[in-house]
Amino acid sequence: DAGVIQSPRHEVTEMGQEVTLRCKPISGHDYLFWYRQTMMRGLELLIYFNNNVPIDDSGMPEDRFSAKMPNASFSTLKIQPSEPRDSAVYFCASRLGFSTDTQYFGPGTRLTVL
C-alpha cells in the first residue's frame, strides 16, 4: 500500500483565496483524521470521520473551514476564505478501528497564506 496520500504537498496562496487540501487514506481503513500542526499549538485535531461520516468537528476553528468525505477513498479540507493565521502544516491520518492498530499519517500539506 502506498500509505496515506496528500496533495498538494505545498500550497502558497493569498489571503481571501479558497484552499482545498486532499487526502486518500489507506485502503480498508475506516477512520480518517485531519490535523493541523503549528509551532505554537502543536498537533491539533480538526475533524474525524468514521465510515465517511463526520463524527466530531469540534476542532474546526471557524466556519471558514469545512471537510467532506464523499467516499471511503477520498477526503477534502477546504478553507474559504483563507487568512494568514491559517498558515500551518495540515496532516491527514487514517486507521483501522480504535483498537490496537496504529494511526498512519500522510506527509502533510504545508500551507502558506500571504
Next chain:
Amino acid sequence: KQEVTQIPAALSVPEGENLVLNCSFTDSAIYNLQWFRQDPGKGLTSLLLIQSSQREQTSGRLNASLDKSSGRSTLYIAASQPGDSATYLCAVNKGNTPLVFGKGTRLSVIA
C-alpha cells in the same frame, strides 16, 4: 479534557549516550499510548504502541514504558545515533476517542 505534556521540549546529546524522553497525561483512564517520530518536513511515524494492560514495549534500541496510575510514560533510546535526531511525540487515547498529542521533544544527537 486530556492533556499531554512532554518534557524537555528540546534535548541535545552526544552520540552513543543513552537517553530518556518523558511524557505525562492528566487522565489516567487511557486505552492506548503511542510514541511517534517526526522528521523535519515529514509526517509522523509510529514507533511503539502500548495498550493500557501493558507496561512496556520494545523495538530495537527503543523501549517505552507506561505507568497508568501516575500518568507517565518514558521512551528510552539506547546508544543514540545521529540518525535518531528527530521530534518524538507521545499520544494517548481513551476508548473510542482520537489520539491526543503532546507537543513533542526535539532530539539532536551530535556526532
